[in-house]
Amino acid sequence: MQRTSTTPTPDAVHDEPVSPQSLRASSGSLGDTLLSLCARGSAILVILMLAALLIVVFVQAWPSIRSSGLSFLTSSEWRANSLERPVLGPDGKIVFKDGEMLTETVPPTFGALPVIYGTAVSSVLALVVAVPFSFGTALFLIRVAPKWKISTPVSFLVEFLAAIPSIAFGIWGLFVLAPFLAQHVEPAIKTVLGPVPGLGWLFFETVELGGETVTREIPLTGRDLFCGSLVLAIMVIPIITAVSRDVLRAVPRAQIEGTIALGATWWQSCWSMLHYSRSGLFGAVMLGLARAAGETMAVTMVIGNNMQIRASPFLPAQTMSSLMANEFAEASDAGHRAALLNVALILLLMSLFFNIIARWLVVGGKSRSSMAH
Amino acid sequence: MIRSERLRRGASSLMYAVCVTFALSIIIILAFITAYLVSIGFSSLTTEFFTEIPTGDINNPGGMKHAILGTLTLLGMASVVGIPLGVLVGVYLSEYAADRWLPGPVRFIADVLAGVPSIVVGILGYELIVVPMGRFSGYAGAFALAFIMIPIVARTTEEMLRLVPHSYREASMGLGATKSQTILRVILPSATGSIVTGVMLAMARIAGETAPLLFTALGSRLMPDDAGQPFPSLTVQIYTYAVGPYEAQRKLAWAGMLVLIAILFLLNLLIRFLTSRSIRRA
Numbered sequence: 001m002q003r004t005s006t007t008p009t010p011d012a013v014h015d016e017p018v019s020p021q022s023l024r025a026s027s028g029s030l031g032d033t034l035l036s037l038c039a040r041g042s043a044i045l046v047i048l049m050l051a052a053l054l055i056v057v058f059v060q061a062w063p064s065i066r067s068s069g070l071s072f073l074t075s076s077e078w079r080a081n082s083l084e085r086p087v088l089g090p091d092g093k094i095v096f097k098d099g100e101m102l103t104e105t106v107p108p109t110f111g112a113l114p115v116i117y118g119t120a121v122s123s124v125l126a127l128v129v130a131v132p133f134s135f136g137t138a139l140f141l142i143r144v145a146p147k148w149k150i151s152t153p154v155s156f157l158v159e160f161l162a163a164i165p166s167i168a169f170g171i172w173g174l175f176v177l178a179p180f181l182a183q184h185v186e187p188a189i190k191t192v193l194g195p196v197p198g199l200g201w202l203f204f205e206t207v208e209l210g211g212e213t214v215t216r217e218i219p220l221t222g223r224d225l226f227c228g229s230l231v232l233a234i235m236v237i238p239i240i241t242a243v244s245r246d247v248l249r250a251v252p253r254a255q256i257e258g259t260i261a262l263g264a265t266w267w268q269s270c271w272s273m274l275h276y277s278r279s280g281l282f283g284a285v286m287l288g289l290a291r292a293a294g295e296t297m298a299v300t301m302v303i304g305n306n307m308q309i310r311a312s313p314f315l316p317a318q319t320m321s322s323l324m325a326n327e328f329a330e331a332s333d334a335g336h337r338a339a340l341l342n343v344a345l346i347l348l349l350m351s352l353f354f355n356i357i358a359r360w361l362v363v364g365g366k367s368r369s370s371m372a373h
Numbered sequence: 374m375i376r377s378e379r380l381r382r383g384a385s386s387l388m389y390a391v392c393v394t395f396a397l398s399i400i401i402i403l404a405f406i407t408a409y410l411v412s413i414g415f416s417s418l419t420t421e422f423f424t425e426i427p428t429g430d431i432n433n434p435g436g437m438k439h440a441i442l443g444t445l446t447l448l449g450m451a452s453v454v455g456i457p458l459g460v461l462v463g464v465y466l467s468e469y470a471a472d473r474w475l476p477g478p479v480r481f482i483a484d485v486l487a488g489v490p491s492i493v494v495g496i497l498g499y500e501l502i503v504v505p506m507g508r509f510s511g512y513a514g515a516f517a518l519a520f521i522m523i524p525i526v527a528r529t530t531e532e533m534l535r536l537v538p539h540s541y542r543e544a545s546m547g548l549g550a551t552k553s554q555t556i557l558r559v560i561l562p563s564a565t566g567s568i569v570t571g572v573m574l575a576m577a578r579i580a581g582e583t584a585p586l587l588f589t590a591l592g593s594r595l596m597p598d599d600a601g602q603p604f605p606s607l608t609v610q611i612y613t614y615a616v617g618p619y620e621a622q623r624k625l626a627w628a629g630m631l632v633l634i635a636i637l638f639l640l641n642l643l644i645r646f647l648t649s650r651s652i653r654r655a
Binding site: 029031032034035036038039040041042043044045046047049050052053056057060132133136137139140141143144145154156157158159160161163164165166167168169170171172174175176234237238241265266267268270287290291293294295296297301321324325328329341344347348351352354355356358359 | 381382384385386387388389391392393394395396398399400402403404406407409410458461462464465466468469472475476478479481482483484485486488489490491492493494496497499500501520523524527551552553554556557577578580581582583584587588591608611612615616623626627630633634637638641645
């Protein structure tokens with residue numbers, strides 16, 4: 001059924017003034033109705049997807065939220081199994097009754113502070129390494145590479161590496177980087193920084209051992225927070241580089257030419273570019289942060305997976321996502337599963353927060369597809 | 374005055390050198406990682422890798438035929454659902470942008486969904502499909518992958534449709550075509566090349582995903598015959614072998630990594646080829 005005349009047919013006349021929009025809608029065929037229904041339906045599906053994600057994770061995490069509340073965020077003890085331990089009397093000695101040791105059962109306890117700490121420290125360390133390298137490479141791609149005619153191959157390499165799966169970085173980190181760090185880099189750092197007063201906590205830790213406090217040397221294994229941060233840095237560098245390159249490319253040519261005409265040196269003109277696009281660059285960093293905080297496989301393979309908060313980066317740690325990768329499949333107990341979902345909820349909300357900030361800053365109202373990785 | 378001028382130029386040269394050094398070291402590090410993965414993968418690659426399934430013998434572990442087929446099947450199942458839905462959302466965002474309140478939030482949510490950690494999507498697949506079904510299954514894995522795919526396909530499709538000149542729409546409408554005819558016969562065909570690019574970008578992304586499959590498809594040592602059962606995939610098999618203690622299995626993991634990267638690289642080249650062709654045509 002096609003339109004033959006632009007005059008409104010009688011059934012299209014409404015009380016409202018006739019706009020071209022309503023004209024088109026009234027004369028639409030069955031195909032039009034069907035397609036617009038399908039398109040609108042799938043658009044609503046996208047909203048439902050986010051709603052499902054939030055609702056399902058929240059509902060499953062509810063038992064844990066109800067029982068531990070905000071203390072979930074501040075408690076640092078994570079024990080999935082109930083513990084049987086001897087009862088200690090007021091004098092600190094084990095209590096015996098009828099010649100048998102009295103025991104009490106401690107229920108499982110869940111606190112998310114160690115994984116929040118692990119995620120925060122590993123992501124921030126990764127960004128500290130990645131951001132200077134990424135901005136430097138982006139400036140190189142915009143201001144240096146075109147002159148040498150290598151902009152395209154380098155861009156291709158950066159974009160291809162952004163597409164390499166995280167498990168590839170994980171397996172490389174586990175079998176190449178971690179042993180290399182353990183044998184060469186970490187001992188070297190220790191020789192340099194070890195004697196510096198005030199930095200002893202990097203290489204020594206104080207532990208309670210059989211009632212007495214001893215200070216012992218940390219074994220350098222390579223599978224630790226430091227290695228996890230380095231692998232994360234290598235993984236987010238291609239993303240931050242690609243986005244900040246696009247952001248810097250959007251700096252108007254007149255801006256750059258103006259600085260040079262005013263006698264700025266190469267670096268001063270670059271600095272004015274960085275300054276001009278600072279909010280977009282901050283958005284690029286936020287995207288990197290969101291990626292680093294949500295990254296699972298590579299971190300799980302190299303971070304050592306230890307649920308304790310310990311000061312030195314040369315000790316194993318755990319992040320929110322690596323905790324889920326390690327424990328979710330084996331969590332048979334309802335309380336344990338709810339606690340893991342609670343961690344998933346924190347991770348989800350955190351990544352939504354970073355992504356929303358990044359989108360506001362980089363896209364700034366306009367839409368750009370480079371955001372979708 | 375002259376001293377400060379020299380300082381200014383010195384600082385500029387220094388920062389120039391720093392930028393070049395940073396870029397070169399990044400290129401070298403990333404090229405080194407890729408070269409290492411490729412070379413060790415090649416030395417571990419055998420013909421059995423493509424023709425056999427795991428034997429259970431730790432010294433002679435067989436191949437990953439099941440995992441390659443499993444990954445391809447999962448990709449296919451996720452695409453059958455994810456591509457049409459994603460393209461429809463893209464069509465909506467681009468062609469029904471006059472709608473009053475829906476397009477803005479939908480675009481925003483699609484962007485946000487593209488950044489959700491994939492392990493959380495895996496957990497959603499577990500709660501929505503694995504728990505009701507009572508077992509891990511290929512369907513749950515495909516669900517998680519499609520979930521990741523839809524926002525990416527939607528946003529790239531929207532971008533590509535927006536590049537179609539507005540005169541096409543006006544000409545089509547002017548010739549008396551309805552809106553659906555315009556979209557289906559004029560706009561979508563003229564953007565097909567670039568939509569295919571976006572689709573392949575999304576496929577490359579989900580082909581390398583491990584985390585969402587851990588709690589949904591789980592992985593298996595058998596041929597992927599029944600999607601209602603635990604389902605093998607390259608990435609999960611690589612992970613299982615890599616963190617395991619056996620040397621022969623680790624070699625298989627390296628070989629699997631090479632095959633996966635080769636698949637992604639071919640996809641990437643194809644994307645570049647299609648993009649350059651569609652840009653030349655436009």
